[in-house]
Amino acid sequence: TQLLEQSPQFLSIQEGENLTVYCNSSSVFSSLQWYRQEPGEGPVLLVTVVTGGEVKKLKRLTFQFGDARKDSSLHITAAQTGDTGLYLCAGAGTASKLTFGTGTRLQVTL
Amino acid sequence: KAGVTQTPRYLIKTRGQQVTLSCSPISGHRSVSWYQQTPGQGLQFLFEYFSETQRNKGNFPGRFSGRQFSNSRSEMNVSTLELGDSALYLCASSSWTGYEQYFGPGTRLTVT
Secondary structure (H helix, E strand, O other): OOOOOEOOOOEEEOOOOEEEEEEEEEOOOOOOEEEEOOOOOEEEEEEEEOOOOOOOEEOEEEEEEEOOOOEEEEOOOOOHHHHEEEEEEEEEEEEHEEEEEEOOOEEEOO | OOOEEEEEEEEEEEOOOEEEEEHHHHHHHHOOEHHHHHHHEEEEEEEEOOOOOOOOOOOHHHHEEEEEOOOOOOEOOOOOOOHHHHHEEEEEEOOOOOOOEOOOEEEEEEOO
16 A cells, blocks of 8 residues: 655744645655645645656745655745645555545644 | 536435435546545545546445446445545546546535
8 A cells, every 4th residue: 555644744834934845655656746725625736746856846836756756845935824725745656546645734824 | 628516515414324426527537536535534535437437446335436427427426324424525537547636626525
């Protein structure tokens, strides 16, 4: 069974601070996706990383896929209240099935 | 392009009843996956359908079943509801199996 552990589980920071969320596994994934979910809604895809060592930037968000394709990180620079939500990583592995991480709940306050 | 739609958005049922949830994927998407989301267990995979065939299945009891129609619309059914089935049920569509998922808003099921 492929498992994805995210850390931290909860994060409460003030606007303007930087943060990093980690997504770790002992399994290798062919690609890894990051989603953000707001209360009462379904997750929304932010980015997909495919190549080991790949770095993608989406405005203030930086995503990195580990060299061995077993882990990933999400770094947010100068967080804003609009970044509040549940962040989920998801790995595509064997049998083309997506495995979702345990989630990181981020709260950004003024 | 219209997004994934799910109906109903909210549902209240009693133990022992059964329920059917519906999902219409993004036009052109042939893969539909279903997930159960609870505070304690997170997002758990139920099953995936591609071109009317079940391609993958998660570790849920046989009370959970699904199907996909020729127009890619999908339904999931839960029979003999239990209190623990209370959850947000999410449907996601994808152009191909295991690729980027586009989620609907979910159906919030409460079992009393």
